[in-house]
Structures are given as C-alpha cells and as structure tokens.
Amino acid sequence: MERIGFIGTGEIAAAMVAGLTGRGHQILVSERNGAMAAALAAQFSDVTIAPNDQVVADSDTVFLCLLADVARKVVPDLPFRDDHRVISVMVDVPLADLRMLCAPVNEIAITIPLPSIAVGGSALPVYPDSMALRSLFADTDMIIPCQSEVALNAHFAATALASPILDQMREGARWLAALTGDQTASEQYLATVFAGFLRSMTENPETSFTDLLDSLATEGGLNAAMRAHMREAGVVDALADGLDALKPRLGLTDQTPMLR
Ligand SMILES: NC(=O)c1ccc[n+]([C@@H]2O[C@H](COP(=O)([O-])OP(=O)(O)OC[C@H]3O[C@@H](n4cnc5c(N)ncnc54)[C@H](OP(=O)(O)O)[C@@H]3O)[C@@H](O)[C@H]2O)c1
Known part of the structure; x- marks a missing residue:
C-alpha cells in the first residue's frame, strides 16, 4: 500500500x-x-x-x-x-x-x-x-x-500532436456520420481503425510510420489521393511549424541533441 x-x-x-x-x-x-x-x-x-x-x-x-x-x-x-x-x-x-x-x-x-x-x-x-x-x-x-530534461521537454512538445490529430479524426467522423447518420458508430469505426494501425506498431517495434504509409500507397488509391491533397494543402508543413513554434517555451533549440 x-x-x-x-x-x-x-x-x-x-x-x-x-x-x-x-x-x-x-x-x-x-x-x-x-x-x-x-x-x-x-x-x-x-x-x-x-x-x-x-x-x-x-x-x-x-x-x-x-x-x-x-x-x-x-x-x-x-x-x-x-x-x-x-x-x-x-x-x-x-x-x-x-x-x-x-x-x-x-x-x-x-x-x-x-x-x-x-x-x-x-x-x-x-x-x-x-x-x-x-x-x-x-x-x-x-x-x-529520458536522458535529459531537454529530451523530456521535446516529448512535452510532441504531446501537443494529440489535439490536432484528434481534431482531424473528429472531423473525419463528422464527415462520415453526415453520410451514414450514426455519429457514435462513425467515431467508433475510426477509433478502431486507428487503434489497429497503432497496435500493429507498438506490438512490432520494427514497424515504422513509413511502413504503414507504404502499405497505404497504392497508386491511384484513395489514401494516396488524400495524402497528396493534405500535403499540397500545407497540413504537414503546418504541423512541423507548430511544433517548432513550441521550442522557445520549452528551452529547445535546433542545436539541441535529441537524445531520448
Ligand atoms: N491535461 C493534460 O492532458 C495534461 C498532460 C500533461 C501535463 N499536464 C499538466 O498538468 C497540469 C494541470 O493540467 P490540467 O489539464 O489538469 O489543468 P486543470 O484541469 O486546470 O487542473 C488544475 C487544477 O488546479 C486546481 N487549483 C488551482 N489553485 C489551486 C490551489 N491553490 N490548490 C490546489 N489546487 C488548485 C484547479 O482548481 P480550480 O478549478 O478550482 O481553480 C484545477 O482543478 C498543468 O501544469 C499541465 O501542464 C496536463
């Protein structure tokens, strides 16, 4: 106790x-x-x-x-x-x-x-x-x-990914529910899809995000089209910019060694 x-x-x-x-x-x-x-x-x-x-x-x-x-x-x-x-x-x-x-x-x-x-x-x-x-x-x-307080603070910054990514998933579920009429089922569907992807990584540490993306890169496929659209819209760059903007507050610089 x-x-x-x-x-x-x-x-x-x-x-x-x-x-x-x-x-x-x-x-x-x-x-x-x-x-x-x-x-x-x-x-x-x-x-x-x-x-x-x-x-x-x-x-x-x-x-x-x-x-x-x-x-x-x-x-x-x-x-x-x-x-x-x-x-x-x-x-x-x-x-x-x-x-x-x-x-x-x-x-x-x-x-x-x-x-x-x-x-x-x-x-x-x-x-x-x-x-x-x-x-x-x-x-x-x-x-x-973590090996240093700087490395810990870098993880603090990375946790800020949670809201924007969940926000995108919520928007995706809202979009799906507008067509299916079932908000709860839409949210559970997306949560289960992504839980499965992420579990396949955490249970197999040699699997990378790139591996998962490669498995979704069928030429002319829906995922390839959506990913290209989002990159062209600047979403991925905006994400990196947003993380960079947190660096001064967390005492992180570009020279900071990113030891875990
Ligand atoms: N939320 C997260 O996911 C998360 C994740 C990692 C780290 N953190 C960190 O955790 C800390 C708290 O975050 P939070 O999201 O839990 O914020 P929060 O919900 O606002 O909780 C802070 C609590 O402190 C209470 N408080 C205010 N003055 C107090 C006093 N004099 N004595 C005792 N308690 C007092 C507040 O009560 P009143 O409402 O009555 O003012 C409030 O319930 C932050 O430093 C944040 O960086 C949060």
Whole structure:
C-alpha cells in the first residue's frame, strides 16, 4: 500500500487517480477543483479529499498537477519532508525550480501523463528516472526514461500532436456520420481503425510510420489521393511549424541533441 497525494485535482490528476484506483493504495486529492474532487471521492472508495497541506503531510509520493503560475505560489508553503517523493506533471516548471519550490525534497521527477492513463497502456516519459513512478505505473503503462530534461521537454512538445490529430479524426467522423447518420458508430469505426494501425506498431517495434504509409500507397488509391491533397494543402508543413513554434517555451533549440 502506498500513500499517494495529488495537489491540483483537475483533468490530468483525475485521469491518474482513475488509473491508480483499486490497487490497494491510499489516495488523497486536494480540495480544488471541488467538483472533480467530490466526483472522484464518490466514485472511488480509496480516494479521500483533504486540504493541500494534509495531502502532503499524509502522503509518501506527491503528484504536482497544478498550472505553473499556481504552483509557484502554492507549493513553497506545503509541508514537504526530505523523504517525500515528488512527481511533477507540469509544463513550464523546470527541475531546478521544483528543487527550490519543494525543498527539502531530494527525490523529484517530471513526467508527462496524458488522459489515456486512466485506462492504462499510455506512455510516461520521465526525467530523471523515478522508482516512485515505476512502482505505481510500470505494471500498466510504459515508462520511458529520458536522458535529459531537454529530451523530456521535446516529448512535452510532441504531446501537443494529440489535439490536432484528434481534431482531424473528429472531423473525419463528422464527415462520415453526415453520410451514414450514426455519429457514435462513425467515431467508433475510426477509433478502431486507428487503434489497429497503432497496435500493429507498438506490438512490432520494427514497424515504422513509413511502413504503414507504404502499405497505404497504392497508386491511384484513395489514401494516396488524400495524402497528396493534405500535403499540397500545407497540413504537414503546418504541423512541423507548430511544433517548432513550441521550442522557445520549452528551452529547445535546433542545436539541441535529441537524445531520448
Ligand atoms: N491535461 C493534460 O492532458 C495534461 C498532460 C500533461 C501535463 N499536464 C499538466 O498538468 C497540469 C494541470 O493540467 P490540467 O489539464 O489538469 O489543468 P486543470 O484541469 O486546470 O487542473 C488544475 C487544477 O488546479 C486546481 N487549483 C488551482 N489553485 C489551486 C490551489 N491553490 N490548490 C490546489 N489546487 C488548485 C484547479 O482548481 P480550480 O478549478 O478550482 O481553480 C484545477 O482543478 C498543468 O501544469 C499541465 O501542464 C496536463
């Protein structure tokens, strides 16, 4: 049994709690946001709501799930001990700042969960590697230790692909449903198609995106036509430009070695 605390009970904390519940842990969540905390406590018998300072005092591992500006105000007043393990999921709060904010904690790591952690099977880049994170999530999710904070931040940037790609899939499903009349079936169809593609990669690491694209490149085929259309419309270039635009915020430069 581990005592796990969440400071900041928002979207990502709720997903992590859903992923951790039912495994014999004691889970404390902070009072804000109130509706989310109440919903988690009502749904899961191992979740209790407490004020921020009690969440920290009564936990061994503390997840920081605040927005960066809130964290800089709130975290220094929390009763951290040197034997706490702190795992931040926050963008824009570097490790050096976390060490000051959470003093005297020695064991601090940053990881990047996504909402799919609620059902397991997600990827958790982390820097530095964290036994605390592994002990909680390695059985259900893939821990990806990064070799530097820069490499971790590059993964933060890559997570920003999720919204634009899901947005395109939603638009595709809307388009399909306009013809079939069934929005749910259209969304489930596309989710299943893409889950299958992605599973064929994760189960066979030697398979690349290029391999998948090659398998869809029949000359004159529907996929080849659509891919050419999207490239000509500038969609792929826009995606790369958008990722580049995130670099300054994340301390990434073109000279940055992209070590994992
Ligand atoms: N969402 C994601 O997919 C995702 C993925 C990776 C990393 N992250 C990181 O996770 C962090 C949180 O993101 P989020 O999407 O979960 O945001 P969010 O839903 O806005 O959650 C932040 C929570 O902090 C609470 N809060 C505000 N002031 C507080 C205080 N003084 N004490 C305790 N809690 C307080 C807010 O409550 P109120 O609503 O009452 O203000 C809110 O529920 C961010 O740093 C983000 O970069 C998010």
